[in-house]
Amino acid sequence: MKRxxxxxxxxxxVGRALIRQLLEATPLHASRDELAFxxxxxxxxxxxxxxxxGLGAEALRAIGDAKAAGAALAETPLGYRQDDLAAIVDVAGKDGCIVAxxxxxxxxxxALELALRRGYRAATANKVPLTGPQAVFDRLVGSRRFRYxxxxGSAVPVIETLRGLLRAADRVDAIRGALSGTLGFICTGLQAGQPFSALVTEAMRRGYTEPDPRTDLGGMDVARKALILARTLGWRLEIGDVAVNSLIPTELAALPPADFLARLPELDAAFAAQVTAAVGEGKVLRYVAELRDGRAAVGMQAVSIETALGRLRGNDNLVAYHTRxxxxxxxxxxxxxxxVxxxxxxxxxxMVALAGCGL
Ligand SMILES: NC(=O)c1ccc[n+]([C@@H]2O[C@H](COP(=O)([O-])OP(=O)(O)OC[C@H]3O[C@@H](n4cnc5c(N)ncnc54)[C@H](OP(=O)(O)O)[C@@H]3O)[C@@H](O)[C@H]2O)c1
Structure with a gap:
């Protein structure tokens, strides 16, 4: 058994969901993979x-429940105050360790860099380190013991597929994708004739958006994903190099949240006009991340209903690789x-891949 x-x-x-999944999969990892996390x-x-x-299952469930109820880890019975993650890696890291x-x-x-220098491995759902300075991306991803x-696209194997194309020396001419479930929901609703303001309110009610929906509507989250794809392709870009077309005009961008929501209906007519113009050309609106000719851009596009992007509905993500x-x-x-x-x-x-499991 590999421990x-x-x-x-x-x-x-996501952290609590990860712990739940690991606990549920413990017997499977033991019997199938000879792996004990x-x-x-x-x-x-x-x-x-x-x-x-190793924390026991009961302790982990209790800690997860306490966190879900709003506690801080430091306040839980086994917890202590500590805000230096590198010190945690230093103290708790062991040979073969994986940091998530x-x-x-x-x-x-x-802390991630320390872990990799020590020969440990790391897996992340966190876009922020990979969309800061290129040098950080290079150190993390270049280690080959780092997966992201x-x-x-969450569990949709977008990165693994791209790396597979690159391993086979394929030439990637363009990547086009819908990388935001929230914006996908809004685009689908616009296409069905619903007003933009009502769709944003509904997306907030369903918990699809951040508390301030401008975080999603501004396009920066999609821009970060586009940058990660671009850097995976080997392009050397910074986040400021990604052209971002926000759905929010600058005059509404800095308003207090309540004022912003009150003025949202002002945008309805312009979005409805964009939908009508797109329909006239056999197209639909999609918030697209596009990588082509060394440039990355994210923004609303009218795309043909004959394409996979045009056929997309609801809050699914989609990535299309155009290659040789x-x-x-x-x-x-x-x-x-x-x-989550x-x-x-x-x-x-x-983590299972990093553990060297043959799957
Ligand atoms: N939610 C999704 O659908 C989704 C999908 C794909 C990827 N992701 C990514 O997954 C990550 C987690 O998302 P989430 O929804 O779980 O977010 P979340 O509920 O806000 O949880 C973030 C966690 O990170 C902790 N944290 C923040 N700063 C920290 C620091 N300096 N040191 C140690 N811990 C720190 C927070 O601590 P406290 O609890 O003390 O605040 C919290 O426990 C994000 O990067 C997100 O973009 C999320």
């Missing part, structure tokens, strides 16, 4: 729970690209 110590940064929605440290913003023998980053901060970078499938091997019809991946279980599943799969 793998795990250090988990982040005890939010031991969670030796679990950290949030202010604290950590550390047990070098399910936070949304660049504060994990020193969940950062784009796939010249006429692109290689297309589609599936649920958000949701899907995000955790992508990290879980990465």
């Amino acid at each position: 793998i110590p795990l250090i988990i940064f982040g005890a939010g929605k 031991r969670i030796v440290a679990w950290c949030d913003r202010t604290g950590a729970v550390v047990d070098e023998k 980053d399910v936070t949304a901060t660049d504060a994990t970078v020193p 499938e969940s950062t784009v 091997t796939y010249p006429d019809e692109p290689l297309v991946l589609q599936g649920r690209g958000a949701g 279980d899907a995000a955790a599943a992508g990290v879980h799969a990465d």
Whole structure:
């Protein structure tokens, strides 16, 4: 049996889902993979729970329940105050260790880099470290002991597929994708004739958006995903090089949230006009990330209903790879690209791959 110590940064929605999945899969990993993950440290913003023998299932469930109820790890019975993640790696790291980053901060970078320097492995759902300076991306991804499938499309194997194309020396001419479930939901609703403002309100009600929906509508989350794809292609770009076309005009971008929501209906007529113009050309609106000729851009496009992107409905993600091997019809991946279980599943799969399991 291969015993793998795990250090988990982040005890939010995805972190807790990851722990649940690992506990559920314990018998399967043992029987099928001869693999036993031991969670030796679990950290949030202010604290950590550390047990070098591995935290038991009961303790992990209790900690997860306490976090879901709003507690800080430092306040749980086994927790202590600690905000230095590199120190946790130093103390709890062991040979063969895997670090999982399910936070949304660049504060994990020193700890991830330390882990890799020590020869450990790391899996992340956190886009922030990979979309900061190129040099950080190079150090993390260049280590070959670092996986980041969940950062784009959650568990849909977008990164692994791209790396497979590159391994086979394929020439990637363009990548086009719908990389935001929230914006997919809005585009589908616009196409059905619903007003933009009502769709944003409904997306907020369903929990699809961040508390301030401008985080999603501004396109930066999609831009980060586009940058990760571009850098995976080997392009050397910074986030400022990605052309971002926000759905929110500048005069509404800086308003207090309540004022912004009150003025949202002002945008309805312009979106309805865009839909009508697109329909007249046999097209639909999609918020598209496009990588072509060394440039990355994200924004609303009218796309033909004859394409996979045009046929997409609801909040699925889709990525189309146009390559030498796939010249006429692109290689297309589609599936649920958000949701905590899907995000955790992508990290879980990465951890099993990093553990050297033959699957
Ligand atoms: N939710 C999704 O559908 C989805 C899909 C794909 C990818 N992702 C990515 O997965 C990551 C986690 O998402 P989430 O929904 O679980 O977010 P979340 O609920 O906000 O949880 C984030 C966790 O990170 C912790 N954290 C923040 N700063 C930290 C620091 N400096 N040191 C240690 N821990 C820190 C937070 O600690 P506290 O609990 O103390 O605040 C919290 O436990 C994000 O990067 C997100 O973009 C999410």
